Amino acid sequence: MDTRRHTSRPGLAKRVACGVGGGLLLVLGVVLLVLPGPGLLLVLAGLLVLANGFPAAQKxxxxxxxxxxxxxEESVASPLRMVFSIGTGVVLIAAGVVWWVVPGLPLGGWPTGCSLILSGLxxxxxxxxSYRRVRSQREAGSEPTTSTPSSA
Known part of the structure; x- marks a missing residue:
């Protein structure tokens, strides 16, 4: 029996779909790193999709x-940061509504408005x-940051 057919290498259709989908998410994430939006989240999503089709991308x-x-974790590290982060989300949603409703704004209309509202949400x-994750880690007695425990 030929065992070469049973490798874990994805098929061509899966690689193409992962390449196109992951590439689009990655490019959109990079753009949103400088524009208002969840850029780092989309970069991560793009890399995860790419890693499904191309195992070398897993690194x-x-x-x-x-x-x-x-x-x-940093966004919920202190009450001041939480207020600022919540305020940023509310401002993004409000800006999205304004850009959607008010005619004549640069790049105005429903695409920009929806993008800003979605980013805020x-x-x-x-x-x-993040708040629930950090709170549960503190209640469990561990630090929320990704530090290595020292041996005693």
Whole structure:
């Protein structure tokens, strides 16, 4: 029996789909790193999709995931940061409504408005998840940051 057919290498259709989908998410994430939106989250999503089709891309997932988790933890590290992060989400949603409704604004219309509203909602959702994660880690007695435990 030929065992070469049973390798874990994805098929052509899966590689093409993962390449196109992951590439689009990655490019959109990079753009949103400088524009208002969940850029790091989309970069991570793009890398995860790419890693499904191209196992060599997996080496890039872990560093981005660690940075995304660290940023999420930092956003809820203090009450002042939480207020600022929640305010940013509310401002994004309000700006989205304004850009959608008010005619004549640069790049105005429903695409920009929806993008800003979605970004604000994603930000607020991520804040809730981050807060719960950090709180459960503190209740368990461990530090929320990704530090290695020292041996005693």
């Amino acid at each position: 890039f997932v872990d560093p981005v995931e660690r940075r995304a988790m660290k940023a999420a 994603i930000l607020l959702g991520l804040l809730v998840v």
